[in-house]
Amino acid sequence: MKHIPLLLALALASVAAQAQTPTAKPAAPAASAAAPVSAAKKALIDKILHLQQPAIEALARQLAEQPAVQMLQRAGAALQRLPVEQREAVAKEIQSDARKYADEATPIVRDRAIKLAPSTIGTVLAQNFNEDELKQIIAILESPVNRKFQSLGGEMQRSLGERLVAETRASVEPKVQALEQSVIRRINAASAPASAPAAASAAKK
Known part of the structure; x- marks a missing residue:
């Protein structure tokens, strides 16, 4: 996500500052925390949410795709138990199912996240920032330097990722293969006792 970490960091900093500030007076009644937000403050919050929308959509997409990613990871180990000649065809079918799920689920989660x-985010902003602070946040988000930095986020991640994979592949791949083989052995060992009685029973008939 692009802007959300910055926004949450600012929010957490504000909350921490409030928590550390000594209070001589008793806490205000809970009702005052839900005081109406002025039209000017609401407009500032709405603008921040608009600037945050790409990050909100990215979070929604990540959450929507997470179950499919987890299932694909589990399927990867299960595929190793299939005959070699069947693996590629089954893998393509599973990937197609996962893409179909993502295409259907992502818009649902994205639209709900925006609503x-x-x-949620708006309430946090309203409770922890005054109008001047909200204006400062907008100035940061709209800063040409910030926009340039954010636009290069994908390139920076890709550059690091490619170099990281290239330089760690030789060390990591054997460990991945060892883990995969260990998982397969444990699954096969666990399923063997269950299948043995059935096989013995069939042999007696």
Whole structure:
């Protein structure tokens, strides 16, 4: 995500500052925390949410795709138990199913995330920032330097990722293969006792 870490860091910093500030007076009644937000403050919050929308959509996409990613990881180990000649065809079918799921689920989660943003992120902003602070956040998000930095995020991650994979592949791949083989052995060992009685029973008939 691009802007959300910055926004949450600012929010957490504000909360921490409030928590560390000594309070001589008793806490205000809970009702005051839910005081109405002025139209000017709401407009500032709405603008921040608009600037945050790409990051909100990215979070929604990540959450929507997470179950499919986890299933694909489990399927990868299960595929190793299939005959070699069947693996590629089954893998393609599973990947197709996963893409279909993502295409259907992502818009649902994305649209809901956008609708929930005002009552979640917006509420955090309203409770922890005054109008001047919200204006500062907008200035940061709209800064040409920040926009340039964010636009290069994908390139920087890709550059690091490619170099990282290239320089760690030789060390990591054997460990991945060892883990995969260990998982397969454990699954096969666990399933063997269950299948043995059935095989013995069939042999007696």
